[in-house]
Amino acid sequence: MTNKPTLATQAINAGDLPAKNGNPFREGPQFASTFHLAGEVDPAVYQYGRFNQPTWHNLETGLAQLEGGDTIIFPSGLSAAAAVLTSLVEPGQTILLPNDGYTPVRVYAEKFLQKFGVHIQTIATKDIDLFSFEGIDLALLETPSNPMLDTFDIALAAKKIHEHGGILAVDNTTLTFLGQQVLTLGADITMSADTKAVNGHSDVLFGHVSSQNNELVEKMREWRKFSGNIPGPMETWLVHRSLATLDVRLERMCSNAMTLAQLLLTHPKVSSVRYPGLASDPSHEVAKRQQSLYGFIISFELANAEAATTFLEACQLVHVATSFGGVHSMGERRARWGSDDIPEGIVRFSVGCERESDIVHDVLTALDTI
Template identity: 35%
Template sequence: MDKDVHQGFETLAIHAGQEPDPVTGAVVPPIYQVSTYKQDGIGGLRGGYEYSRSANPTRTALEECLAAVEDGSRGLAFASGLAAEDALIRTVCKPGDHVIIPNDAYGGTYRLFAKVAEPWGVSFDPVPLNDVDAVRAAVRPETRLIWVETPTNPLLGIADIAALAEVARGAGALLAVDNTFASPYLQRPLTLGADVVIHSTTKYIGGHSDVVGGALVVSDAGLGERLTFHQNAMGAVAGPFDAWLTLRGIKTLGVRMDRHSANAEAVVEMLTRHKAVTKVLYPGLPEHPGHDVAAKQMKAFGGMVSFRMASEEAAVRVCERTTVFTLGESLGGVESLIEHPGRMTHASAAGSPLEVPGDLVRLSVGIEDVDDLLRDLETAFS
């Protein structure tokens, strides 16, 4: 089915790139578990396929669907979110260039810049992206990329995508938005002026904690071609089974995000009233400094919640006492997860300007019965 801008999100998620199989009529794209393809003579490719690093029909279906749900022209699927990030950096940057990143970015992103990109010759500055003037002041002549997370991981900061897009354009730089926490169901960065959308499809898009993947989506065809070249040249592509699982996850993304968001709002309401919690970080709260921007650019506020306790010991104790909330890294699956970012997902940022507070707890609120989630947290606090 060709992309139709008049079709709703759920329709695109279920049908875009996923025509019934022309031979059998199967309504789900097959898993093309194949490495190479028969050619009809030298250079006579059937459907453009020659080798599955370059293209695979199952991955093509996923990439077309990703482009449709993000309102882009080109989607690219990778073996992981960090593989997608690395491909983007090496496509648009060269040694001597400069990047602005969030001062509360995901720990893996910080590690990629600090330990891989910077030794390669790309410098970066962590900046509070909720302060547009601070971002503008951090721009240099060699700035090629402004890297945005909104909401951020794990402090749930909010950046104004449209405002930062103007800053990027004025600087001759690209604006890349990590849309993992919001998902394309809740937020469409390309429609707000971003140049590139990044996803760890492991998270909400896949949605079932059973596949690792990443994605880039762009509007500009030329940028899409450059990224496609690097995707093939570097080779960190999504395998056909991983692509199939991710595509399956996209189909239910809309209904899952509605439930994630509703459950998270109930959890936030409980946390804000609990005496053991010193602060709740959630963009849906009116007192959140990014609430108005989030309400403007997001359909709902998502399933990620962070909160602070009186001490690091108290935070660790809560993480270790839940039973419905599983202690584990990652996020965005149907099951609820709890973690201590300082000792787990963001340990790589310890001692850096991006170090997270030791008293912080992060929740990925799943789609279980909300009363069970609330009881579980109450018991862990007691």
């Protein structure tokens, strides 16, 4: 009997049709708004492009294999989050969100759900392990958080919220299913903005949710069907294509990030560094227990906004952009948006797939310009 391949190896062919002579390894995207449907309606066949279609099915099958739960895809990560927040609560119920996580998720809840009688409560990620979850019907939380990389114990949070009859959803964008198996740790739902590392090429907006709870899956799938929040077949195919290289991309990105984090920790121009892979980091102990990767994001603080801007402008290999998870390194001064309660000199740095020696030289040279 052979051992089952690792998830990293499974990702190369996840969701592909069985091999057949003369066929491509992966069939191309299928473009169709409607399908031939004679006679009585058969739910087992494709009917209309807003309900389901073959290219969706292939990717959802592959992601379900990798996540360990039934999967629904969406046209963006925020759309995936909206499906969780909108379809699983009723007026009068309470949602818990991180006050230090991805801001648009919180803005969506506060602008569009509160006016329908849904209550919103927020918490800092670092405080979640001590939170009781009493009175919480749904929690959508991030670990590690974005941008400061705080963590919480997923298994502990799941135990507590389930004691009160609530649902735990975890945004796993920063690590992906290869870096953290959210459902195995006890969460009800895992969510990802596949715009980031899963696709990894900064050319597609995408997202997905996965769950082992059939009732929750059907509610979110119904929301997608009737809200029209559906991905296009080309975008779906591109994300499916990218699964095959996710492991090799993450391996280089996370290795580069660890090297850079260790160098930044002792650099005289850097006042603080956050990276869960550092033994001195406040997130390290939780990350060591529940993550299989420490990630590719580093957040570090320079003297002020001017120093951070000078550094980013001096980098030759780094794109200044408000995203992360691409094959190319990206950085930005996060406080420029005014939506993160963080110091003006904080740089969120998404480490890419450049050769280690090249990205290290680029970062150190840029720091010398401050």
